[in-house]
Ligand SMILES: [Fe+2]
């Protein structure tokens with residue numbers, strides 16, 4: 001355990017006392033592995049629906065070894081926690097007509113799974129490089145950890161801040177305190193919605209839009225992050241929206257404005273309110 | 285405005301900006317170039333639906349965005365509003381880059397029935413062999429670069445205009461290849477380029493696209 005903690009601090013992957021993954025910033029750009037085409041582990045979806053939404057669940061499933069850069073590393077890092085794909089808190093078709101079943105299924109079982117697999121592989125590779133005191137390899141893997149760890153964090157947050165249209169959670173009235181804070185910050189809910197939508201549509205390339213709260217000052221703001229950069233540091237993610245093309249293309253094609261318009265019907269305001277109120281529980 | 289002028293514009297040069305301002309009144313708007321083949325001509329490698337959306341919607345949006353950004357830029361120049369000019373440069377870069385990149389990309393492709401997929405020849409082929417060993421090794425390196433793009437972007441075979449050698453670079457989003465590097469062959473790694481047909485299996489798309497690469501276009505650029 002001591003070694004794990006030392007390793008964790010060294011690699012800037014912090015396993016906090018509440019066991020939530022927290023990837024910090026300041027990770028250096030180097031090389032990358034693909035996250036979209038990893039071998040997909042079988043996921044028993046039906047049995048997972050309704051199970052607690054826990055991105056920190058561990059598993060005995062062996063690590064994917066699809067990434068070429070990890071092929072020659074021996075795997076003697078049994079102490080490492082392995083991240084698993086969280087189950088969705090609703091069925092794949094539950095967000096229709098705003099997000100199609102086909103998108104949700106691909107997005108969850110392929111894209112998110114690939115981030116999880118590549119994160120596990122990168123952490124394992126990093127641990128091995130650490131044991132061998134191979135600093136170059138560790139630095140090289142930082143960007144891989146950032147990208148895939150970010151992908152895992154972001155998608156976990158995203159699934160939890162969506163809710164089927166028409167459910168009580170999908171109404172902004174499920175977030176009374178957050179709504180007050182939004183009105184205080186932007187004058188009205190509609191102005192906030194307009195500004196958030198504009199930020200989402202202004203993203204150049206792949207990325208995410210976020211409603212965030214500054215942990216110290218308590219101030220709300222709208223942010224965008226590129227690729228899979230997660231919201232970190234003093235900023236608490238309240239609502240995240242995936243603006244990668246894979247999030248909408250099969251259904252909306254190039255009409256991303258309609259996707260953004262649709263997403264407003266399926267925001268989980270209960271989750272948003274919880275994140276807004278509970279500043280210590282960042283990722284659940 | 286020609287592509288080379290546009291590329292020059294993307295360089296951070298005050299001198300060029302002033303020259304552009306003086307020609308503002310006569311400056312023609314950018315237009316969507318015609319494809320040199322039918323939308324369905326690259327099937328089964330790239331579906332007709334992807335080609336049509338990619339050309340008519342995505343590329344057109346970059347053309348419109350570029351014209352719009354340039355019009356606003358001209359206005360800011362007229363007002364001497366430097367802050368606004370700097371702010372607009374990001375839009376010119378994104379939409380201008382999108383227009384440049386896609387224009388190069390369409391020319392980089394050809395149906396199999398034409399010259400699509402025929403391997404490179406002449407001096408370009410020898411430069412590729414010199415750098416990568418073999419054409420297959422080059423394709424492998426290019427595919428690895430494409431797979432490594434995190435998010436949206438492009439991979440390019442480029443010529444170093446100082447040494448005459450070739451190499452592979454990647455660019456995020458719509459950043460174009462500018463400066464001493466000359467783009468010879470670009471592959472679009474945005475999800476819109478393949479998702480309708482290949483979904484998340486982008487390695488399949490990168491593997492298949494070599495069957496419709498037009499090396500004649502790359503050779504022409506290499507010789508230019
Ligand atoms: Fe996504």
Ligand SMILES: [Fe+2]
Pocket residue numbers: 338342386472474476477
């Ligand atoms: Fe494109």
